[in-house]
Structure formats: structure tokens, C-alpha cells
Amino acid sequence: xxxxxxxxxxxxxxxxxxxxxxxxxxxxxxxxxxxxxxxxxxxxxxxxxxxxxxxxxxxxxxxxxxxxxxxxxxxxxxxxxxxxxxxxxxxxxxxxxxxxxxxxxxxxxxxxxxxxxxxxxxxxxxxxxxxxxxxxxxxxxxxxxxxxxxxxxxxxxxxxxxxxxxxxxxxxxxxxxxxxxxxxxxxxxxxxxxxxxxxxxxxxxxxxxxxxxxxxxxxxxxxxxxxxxxxxxxxxxxxxxxxxxxxxxxxxxxxxxxxxxxxxxxxxxxxxxxxxxxxxxxxxxxxxxxxxxxxxxxxxxxxxxxxxxxxxxxxxxxxxxxxxxxxxxxxxxxxxxxxxxxxxxxxxxxxxxxxxxxxxxxxxxxxxx
Numbered sequence: 064x065x066x067x068x069x070x071x072x073x074x075x076x077x078x079x080x081x082x083x084x085x086x087x088x089x090x091x092x093x094x095x096x097x098x099x100x101x102x103x104x105x106x107x108x109x110x111x112x113x114x115x116x117x118x119x120x121x122x123x124x125x126x127x128x129x130x131x132x133x134x135x136x137x138x139x140x141x142x143x144x145x146x147x148x149x150x151x152x153x154x155x156x157x158x159x160x161x162x163x164x165x166x167x168x169x170x171x172x173x174x175x176x177x178x179x180x181x182x183x184x185x186x187x188x189x190x191x192x193x194x195x196x197x198x199x200x201x202x203x204x205x206x207x208x209x210x211x212x213x214x215x216x217x218x219x220x221x222x223x224x225x226x227x228x229x230x231x232x233x234x235x236x237x238x239x240x241x242x243x244x245x246x247x248x249x250x251x252x253x254x255x256x257x258x259x260x261x262x263x264x265x266x267x268x269x270x271x272x273x274x275x276x277x278x279x280x281x282x283x284x285x286x287x288x289x290x291x292x293x294x295x296x297x298x299x300x301x302x303x304x305x306x307x308x309x310x311x312x313x314x315x316x317x318x319x320x321x322x323x324x325x326x327x328x329x330x331x332x333x334x335x336x337x338x339x340x341x342x343x344x345x346x347x348x349x350x351x352x353x354x355x356x357x358x359x360x361x362x363x364x365x366x367x368x369x370x371x372x373x374x375x376x377x378x379x380x381x382x383x384x385x386x387x388x389x390x391x392x393x394x395x396x397x398x399x400x401x402x403x404x405x406x407x408x409x410x411x412x413x414x415x416x417x418x419x420x421x422x423x424x425x426x427x428x429x430x431x432x
Contacts, residue, residue, distance in 0.1 A: 064264075066114060068388035070121020072381055078125035079377035087134035091210045094127020095203060102200045106193055125380055132376030134213070135161055136365035151304040151366060158361040159299010166295050166354060169288020173281040180281075239374045244367050247420035248360075249382050251312070254413035255356040256386030257406060258319060262287060262349060264394040265402055271342045273332050279339075287346035287353075294354030305366070308359045309421045315355030316414045318348050323410065327403040367424070 082090045097120035104116035139157035143150045175198060179191040239245045262284075271283045298311050322345055332338060360379065368375035394402065 064117075065388055065391040067117040067121055068260075068384045068391060070118045071124050071384035072121075072388055074122040075125040075129070075377050075380040075384060078129040078380065079373040081126055082129045082133055082373045082377075086215065087130040087137065088210070088213050088215050090126045090130025091134065091213070092207065094123045094130060095207050095210065097121075097123025097127075099200065099203050099207075102196050102203065105196050121384075125377070125384075128380050129373055129376045131161075132361060132364065132379065133372045135361070136369070136372050136376075139365065140369065149303070151307075151362070152302060154362040154365045155299045155302025155307075155358065157299070158358045158365075159296050159302070162354065162357040162361070163292045163295035163299070166288050166291035166350075166357075169291060169350075170285045173285040173288065177281045177285075239368070239371060239378050242368075243423060244420060245375070245378060247416050247423065248363065248367075249378070250409075250413035250416040251356070252360060252379055252382040253386040254409050255353075255360060256383035257390055257409050258349070258353060258356070259383075260387040260390030260394075261402070261406055262346075262353070264390050265399065266342075266346065266349065268394075269399045270326070270330075270345060274338055274342050279342075283343055283346045286343050287350040290347040290350030291354040291357075294351045295358050298355050298358045299362075302359065302362050305363070305421055305424050308363055309418065311355055312359050312414070312417060315352040315359075316410060319352040320407070320410055322348050322352075323403055323407045327400065327407065 085093070097116075101116045101120045104112040135157055136154065139154045140150055142148065142157075143153035176195060179195045179198070267280045267284065271280050275283060294315075298315075301311060302308055326345070330341075333341065364375045364379060365372065390402075393405075397405075
């Protein structure tokens, strides 16, 4: 996973000009090829199949996610203008519905895993993996067909760079980093990646498994996903501009801060029903925070960087996937306490930067706020 997300980070740097050149719909379709190859590689999991598949998936994932952000923002803004709806709430609703559906895969995928991997036990062999990957491959094929049915969105603008030279492409990639608003958004973007990877690499291993065992991980992640779904839908509906986003992000940040300090200062594994319920409750709270960050970051980038959507969403994936890679590489070599301190410090820095962003935008663009 570390190799995958390092590749994702590096290729996200050049994803925006690629998406601009081929268009967001084609980017979505081309991007699926990496996921198909990665699933096939898992059927024969060796170093020689997984490493190349991970590297290629890093490239295609950068394309598909920049294309997703660009396509969804374009569709939301077009819908708002055609129907005379305010742009902020429309962006919030579109992103809330998308991330709600995306988070629902946490529930559905983990329930499928629970059903097919019936013989998985602590320290024992797991059967049914090939059937599970076959189901995932079938889902991918259905998704590809649906993507082909999407309407094409071409937004060629007079000021859109053609990327005829490396210098022009490089300037287009670096340009967002000269914007103060992007610099103030990056810490929150990075934290969103850290908190996602924390669930996958640390929470399941150090919090869930010692209490519920390996067989309980799927159920815990299903609860995490369910909370993520509900929060994404609600947060999307409540978004009307930067001020509402600031309030919603504050709620999510406070909940995740409570979890981090609770784990750091008070938590210890317990037996019995209460001991089993605590990891599930923690997963639900963390899912609320993840739903908040996904919906609000996507809506925020769509509002603040409408004219450079591809570059803005490329920056989102560069910093987000880079942070995820950091957690995957660090988690085997540092203690849980050190990881919790790192997460808490990152949350404080990112939330402070986001509050400063709201002040800067309100001062310069009160309409967006």
C-alpha cells in the first residue's frame, strides 16, 4: 500500500494536464483500467504482479480522481446555473450525495467480505479470496459500463493552457501553489489523508483486532462506513458556503480530537460487551469526521478554484495520497502513542490553517462566504 500511494502522489502532480487534455469523462474511463489490473494481480499475489500493478494503479487512480472532482464540480455548477440555484448549496448537495454513495461501499464491501470469507480466523488461513476478487471485478465492469453512459462535458476555455511544452505544463501544475488560499487549504487536505490511513493501517490493527479479532474488522469498518454515509449526505445538504463549511468542519474536527485524546490518555482494551462496543463507537465517530472532510473539501475546492478545477483537484490528491503513504510507511515502525500524537498535532495545525482560510476568503470574497 505504501508503494501504491507513493505512486499515486507522484502521478497526481501531472494528472491535471492529462485530465484537461483528454476530458473528465475519458479520464474516468481510462482510470478504471488500473483498478481492473490491480484486482487481477490479487488473484496471483506475488512481488512481480503486485508491484507493477500498484505502480500502474497509482497513475490511473490520479487520473480517475482528478477527473471525478472536475466532472462533479462542472455538473454541479452547470445544474445550478441552468436552474438559477445558488452554487454553494448545489455543490454541497452534489458532493454530499457522491461521497455518501462512495462511503456506502465501506458497508457493502465489508458485508460481502464477511459473507465470502467465512473461514477467516486469527492466525489461520482465509478461504474465499478468489471469489471475493471475482465479485469486485464484476462490480468494476458494471461501473465501467455506467461511466460510458455519462454525458460528455467539454469546457474548453480561451485561457485553458494547451500544454504544448513542458514549461507550460509545469507552470500550470505549480500555479495553484502560488495562491494563498490553496496554501491554507493544503494542511487540511493532508490531514484528510492522514485520518483515512489511520483507520486502515492503525485503527483496525491496534484498536479493533485486539478486542474483536480479525473477524471483527469487517463489522467495525461497516459501522465506520455507515456513519460516513449518513454524515456525507447530511453535511452536503447543510453546505451553503464557506461559513457553513467552517462550522461543519469544526464539528468533525472536534469529534476526531475527542477520539484521539481519549485513545491517548484514557483508552485500554476491555473485556465484555462494553469492551466490544467501544471500538465500534470509535469507528462511528471517526466515520463522521471522514464524511465531513470529504464533502467539505470537494465543495470548497469547487467554489474557490472554479477556473482551475483540474489543477485544484490534482493538488487534493497529491497531498492526500502523500499523507496516506506516510502513515502506511510509518505505522509498522512507531508506537500507537506516537501515532496518536502525530495525528493530534496534524489536526490542530490543519484546523488552525482552515480557520485562517475562512478569514482570508471572507475578507477578499464575501460572496463565497
